[in-house]
Amino acid sequence: MAVAWKPVAVGAIVFLAWLFARAWWTVRTFDPDRPARSAAIFDVQGRLIGSVGAPRSAFVPLDRIPRALVEAVLATEDTRFYQHPGIDPVGIARALLANVRARGVVQGGSTITQQLARTLFLTTERTLVRKLDEAAIALMLERRFSKDRILELYLNRVYFGEGATGVGAAAFTYFGKLPSQLSLGESAMLAGLIRAPSALSPYRDMDASLRRRRVVLARMVEVGYLSPAQAEAAASEPVHLAGVRGGIAPWYIDYLAPILERQFGFNLVQRGGLRVHTGFDLRMQEAAIRALGRRQGAIVAIDPRSGDVKAMVGGRDYLESQFNRATEARRQPGSAFKPFVYAVALEQGWQLNSIVQDVPRDFDGYRPHNYRDRYWGPVTLKHALVMSLNVGSVWLASQVGVDRALALASALGITTLTPDDRNLAATLGGLRVGVSPLEMAQAYAAFANGGLSYPVRPFVRVVDEDGYVWYDQPSPQGRRVLSPQVAYLLTDALRDALQRGTGQVARLDRPAAGKTGTTDRLVSAWFVGYTPDLVAAVYVGNDDGTPVGGTGGVLAAPIWKAFMEGALRGRPSQDFPVPDGVVTGIDVDIFSGRRAGGLCRWVERDAFVAGTEPSGWSLCVIGIQPAGKGARPQEPFAGSEAPLTAPAEPGGGAGAPLPSEGGEPSGR
Known part of the structure; x- marks a missing residue:
């Protein structure tokens, strides 16, 4: 036994000798008078953001x-x-x-x-x-x-x-x-x-x-x-804080610092004089600060083609509160969650003209309602999303499977979903934990980018004072989550949401798409939208949970519009590329899903996967009675979100309240 331990003892002695020799050399060559150098953070144009x-x-x-x-x-x-x-x-x-x-x-x-x-x-x-x-x-x-x-x-x-x-x-x-x-x-x-x-x-x-x-x-x-x-x-001494903090992008610096430290070590980041090059854009950051103004909430924007963070505002005043609502807040998304359900339906072969049943009904004890109890009856899938019809959306989720929608949301970058979210209330954003604006922006980025999803990229290149390259990723690799055809069809619907639906206030003078979200009692308001080259999530909400006094269409959509106009000013307008196998511009009657005839009043213009275009024509006979409670709207209205109640939980009472859509008028 003594002989068997000799190699171990010798190895231990050699290891300890090497360890102490390395420690001796490390301390001997250390210059305590050399000043520590902070890591300098630069934006996409090489402008200094902070350190x-x-x-x-x-x-x-x-x-x-x-x-x-x-x-x-x-x-x-x-x-x-x-x-x-x-x-x-x-x-x-x-x-x-x-x-x-x-x-x-x-x-x-x-x-x-x-x-x-x-x-x-x-x-x-x-x-x-x-x-x-x-x-x-x-x-x-x-x-x-x-x-x-x-x-x-x-x-x-x-x-x-x-x-x-x-x-x-x-x-x-x-x-x-x-x-x-x-x-x-x-x-x-x-x-x-x-x-x-x-x-x-x-x-x-x-x-x-x-x-x-x-x-x-x-x-x-x-x-x-x-x-x-x-x-x-x-x-007992009172505390008087100096408030010596801030800069133009303090929330982004706070977000970036721990990521750098995890990857490169605390000492190198804090004292190594690194130069960190990012895709951040100070011009866009200024636009985000102006757009949010004195509203409490957050704006975060990313490039859908790379995952680069372009702008980040985590609140109305950094000196007032350093809580980063863009990355740390977990809030109910309301109807901004609905596109994940519709994307799953399109992946399963549903088309924009497929008929959705927007009729009052009981889903095993769960009874969602539309805004002002107004229902459209059978309408196209696209119209249900454009008008954000709660009952129609829940009905669709019951057909395609809410589990599939949650799985897609997770694949797109939403990390906070739980097993408790496996119920139809999730369709309308009734989630147990909630989501962050950054993750919502990342998820929508795949819609903007033809179904390719990129992880959020906080920085692009990191070098030290001696020119040594610690990190370099000029060409990130995307991961396909949706087919190009499905991503385009969903974008086609969300573009229409800005033209005639709940997001009309966010309409831009260039191709854009997006979705509103509002929670019960008007606690949170959302707008998540995109162009081909920029996606942004806007969240408005008070930290104490008091109502913000408006819906996503009224509060968040104008902020999103103001940001996007400022961020994209001077950039050429881009359209969403039409993928192979998709045809566009077909007029459809929203009640039958057939091609719209000359007498049709309720018409939408749809895109289709080639070969699935409707062949029959609708006569659009006047006088059809509406289905369900209330009259079919005589004029288009945007916003049919309304409060919802969660289905009974095992061992709990039925109808437990969950935050969700609180009703979104057009904002006109």
């Missing part, structure tokens, strides 16, 4: 950092900093015991020196080799630098959130002060951010930040830095 990482700000010497901040950091991050050699077996044991008692990870065992090693040289991945690297580098840092120098480097390199690296940037970002001007309460708040800077930022969650401040102050009392009275006074 991610350490600002090019002055290094703050340890003697200019208030003692209260130093002690707050030591109390919470490494109370035995001045006693251990870089790693702390006592601290590791204490953290292990605390975690066992709490039955979860509540305390870490890393020293300040280990954290500095990780920040300067390593990634945040949790592997044994990385932890060994961290420990070896920490020991070498302690051999080269004094304790005060290590603490100084740490306080100038640690990340405090909101793009602030180091105490100088943090003091200015949060309080608009120099570090030397910080109060005890402010120092404790900053120290508390180190553990989880994004989750604990007072800009994002003031209550969480205040609770964490109390924890830091209590810890300072425990180790003898403060008296209980001093801690209580500091905990």
Whole structure:
């Protein structure tokens, strides 16, 4: 047995020798006086959008950092900093015991020196080799630098959130002060951010930040830095945030930063001087900011041919709220979800002139309603989508299968669907979790792009200061989700929605298509639409769930129109290319689905897969009685969305309310 262990022991010795040799070389060649370089973010025209990482700000010497901040950091991050050699077996044991008692990870065992090693040289991945690297580098840092120098480097390199690296940037970002001007309460708040800077930022969650401040102050009392009275006074200090944040695309920078860090590592992004080239367009961003104005909500636009993010506005005022509604909000989409049902029907062989039954009915206890209880009876599939008929759409979902519609939505990029969504209420956007504007834009992009779906592409090329290329993807590869014919037929219907349906207010002077969405009690309003070269999702909604006072056609559609006109100004108009095997321009009677005769009043112009065009003609005899409750409209009206009630859930009461369409008049 002893002989069998010899190769293992020799291998372990060789590995550890190599590990420490690498750590020695890493620390030896490290220049602590070389300033960290933030990652510069450029738009599609090479214009600077902003930066991610350490600002090019002055290094703050340890003697200019208030003692209260130093002690707050030591109390919470490494109370035995001045006693251990870089790693702390006592601290590791204490953290292990605390975690066992709490039955979860509540305390870490890393020293300040280990954290500095990780920040300067390593990634945040949790592997044994990385932890060994961290420990070896920490020991070498302690051999080269004094304790005060290590603490100084740490306080100038640690990340405090909101793009602030180091105490100088943090003091200015949060309080608009120099570090030397910080109060005890402010120092404790900053120290508390180190553990989880994004989750604990007072800009994002003031209550969480205040609770964490109390924890830091209590810890300072425990180790003898403060008296209980001093801690209580500091905990009662009012917080006055400086609001030093923003820029023209702050939500996009916030969205981009964690993606870069996951792919290239925190240290390289925060300090490596990367140059990140994107498909973002600052001119389009300006148009999005103007279009949204003072409405609370979001606009996100992408290029359907590449997945490039072109513009992103996550709210009306970044200084007021940094919550990115374009990417983080999960809201009910209302009737903006209906196109997924209609796309499935077209994939199954239904045509735009196929007849849909818009008649009041009970779907196993689920009773959707149209706007103002007005029903059209049997109408074409295209007319049901153009007018956003709730009952007709639910009937169609019952025929083609709501599971198939959910599967298509998922394939198009919607990631938040759950098993609870497997009911007909999903047709009208009654989803358990909701969707984000970014994912809705990505899903609609396949309609604009002939059925090809591209993953959202946050950036195109990444190089460092030495010219080394870390990432380059000039030609992304699309994935076919819909046939070109189906994508075109659906677009043909959604174009008509802008001409005579619920989206008339969004009509442009160029080919465009789109769909409105409104939820119960007018809580959320949507418009998702596209041209061949740009797709944009507009969401309007208050964070507290209070009504916005209008529908998708009234609120979101005008914002979408204003954005698209500004974003596409100066660009040549493009039409949607007609794929092989499709014929266009056939007049159809909406009630029979046949070719429209001379007496027909209700006519739509449809596209067809070649060979499926209607052969018969409709006489359109006047005086046909309408089906269902209420009279058939005598004049075209846009918008038939109405509140819906979910079917009974297993073990629950029937008719549980779900957010959905709240009714969308034309907006005229």
